[in-house]
Amino acid sequence: MKKHAVVTGITGQDGAYLAELLLAKGYVVYGAYRRTSSVNFWRIEELGIQNNPDLHLVEHDLTDLGSSITLIRDAAPDEVYNLAAQSFVGVSFNQPIATTQITGVGTLHLLEAIRLVNPKIRFYQASTSEMFGKVQAIPQTEETPFYPRSPYGVAKLYAHWMTINYRESYDIFGCSGILFNHESPLRGREFVTRKITDGVAKIKLGKLDVLELGNLDAKRDWGFAKEYVDGMWRMLQAEEPDTYVLATNRTETVREFVAMAFKSAGIAIEFKGTGDSEFAVDAATGKTVMRINPAFYRPAEVELLIGNPAKAKARLNWEPATTLEQLCQLMVEADLRRNAQGASF
Numbered sequence: 001m002k003k004h005a006v007v008t009g010i011t012g013q014d015g016a017y018l019a020e021l022l023l024a025k026g027y028v029v030y031g032a033y034r035r036t037s038s039v040n041f042w043r044i045e046e047l048g049i050q051n052n053p054d055l056h057l058v059e060h061d062l063t064d065l066g067s068s069i070t071l072i073r074d075a076a077p078d079e080v081y082n083l084a085a086q087s088f089v090g091v092s093f094n095q096p097i098a099t100t101q102i103t104g105v106g107t108l109h110l111l112e113a114i115r116l117v118n119p120k121i122r123f124y125q126a127s128t129s130e131m132f133g134k135v136q137a138i139p140q141t142e143e144t145p146f147y148p149r150s151p152y153g154v155a156k157l158y159a160h161w162m163t164i165n166y167r168e169s170y171d172i173f174g175c176s177g178i179l180f181n182h183e184s185p186l187r188g189r190e191f192v193t194r195k196i197t198d199g200v201a202k203i204k205l206g207k208l209d210v211l212e213l214g215n216l217d218a219k220r221d222w223g224f225a226k227e228y229v230d231g232m233w234r235m236l237q238a239e240e241p242d243t244y245v246l247a248t249n250r251t252e253t254v255r256e257f258v259a260m261a262f263k264s265a266g267i268a269i270e271f272k273g274t275g276d277s278e279f280a281v282d283a284a285t286g287k288t289v290m291r292i293n294p295a296f297y298r299p300a301e302v303e304l305l306i307g308n309p310a311k312a313k314a315r316l317n318w319e320p321a322t323t324l325e326q327l328c329q330l331m332v333e334a335d336l337r338r339n340a341q342g343a344s345f
């Protein structure tokens with residue numbers, strides 16, 4: 001008998017990679033997507049899994065309890081991975097209530113569905129380093145106190161504690177993965193790494209003059225998404241449900257990633273100016289290729305994230321392998337290829 005898994009957020013970066021992993025492991029995967037006027041399956045198409053007979057695409061909206069109950073009842077899963085969310089921190093300041101309903105309360109809908117339909121189902125919650133926000137310790141671990149700095153971070157913290165509460169109250173096998181930023185060629189273009197690699201590719205191909213960014217001083221712990229979804233799966237195979245940090249234990253500024261991305265495309269740059277007037281020029285031509293646009297600043301910023309994944313290594317034998325330089329190269333190459341072909345994602 002094949003195991004059944006539900007993956008919410010199948011149209012997102014992690015949903016696509018996780019579905020690919022589970023199919024390779026012999027699961028039947030129910031990939032849940034929400035109804036929109038133009039659903040976009042480009043990520044599962046890029047991975048070539050869209051026609052896999054063990055992948056069933058099912059409509060589901062996280063904000064609807066009935067929809068969550070129907071999903072869990074009909075798919076009869078052994079494991080549920082809740083990856084769906086309004087996941088963009090910047091937007092959460094403009095849409096705090098929608099973010100709370102999807103990212104926070106939406107998780108509770110799934111937990112309730114599991115409690116009502118079959119409490120033996122194993123549950124993975126996509127928690128985040130954004131819950132550490134204004135960090136209280138360096139590096140951050142499972143023991144570091146939380147201090148979220150955005151409506152997104154607050155909503156995720158609610159979902160994190162609900163997962164623990166259902167574990168303790170109803171004996172549900174609920175795991176919370178506190179994942180630090182993870183990127184890939186499948187990352188959405190609104191997130192900073194992909195915005196940079198896509199912008200660099202367009203500049204290289206003469207399709208864009210200048211890349212505009214916000215806070216270059218923010219430091220992030222960036223890993224490769226494909227490795228992080230394997231960590232999610234490992235959490236649900238463990239003997240006991242628990243909370244784990246997945247991270248690389250290395251942090252770099254956005255500025256450093258900008259330089260790395262241009263270098264990956266064969267362009268050396270020099271940073272000039274300070275503060276809102278900072279910019280970067282192509283060292284060979286003197287042409288401005290990057291400048292600050294304060295519109296991309298956030299009302300409250302998370303300045304520094306760096307995670308220690310020692311617990312995941314010790315208990316799950318999980319550790320990251322791809323370096324940031326390799327990841328950046330992978331993303332720039334994919335964006336050069338897509339932009340050369342005129343792809344729109």
Ligand code: NDP
Pocket residue numbers: 008009010011012013014015033034036060061062063082083084085086087088102126127128129178179180181182183188
């Ligand atoms: P994406 O933004 O790429 O994907 C989010 C998914 O959620 C999309 O499939 C989206 O669908 C879906 N979704 C949004 N709203 C709803 C809704 N109301 N009902 C059902 N589905 C909905 O995120 P990632 O793949 O990068 O991240 C996966 C999860 O992990 C998210 O929960 C994110 O918050 C969390 N996370 C991500 C990290 C990262 O660095 N990537 C780090 C830590 C946590 P649609 O395509 O229709 O918009």
Ligand code: GDR
Pocket residue numbers: 087088089090127128129130179180181182190191192193195212213214215216218219220254296297298301302
């Ligand atoms: P983050 O990712 O907020 O960490 O959340 P994002 O890539 O959006 O921002 C990272 C840092 O870069 C700074 N920044 C910019 N960000 C964007 N998007 N666009 C810009 O132009 C820009 N310029 C500078 C930001 O201010 C920030 O400091 C991601 C999401 O995937 C969440 O869902 C997830 O939970 C966390 O990572 C861990």
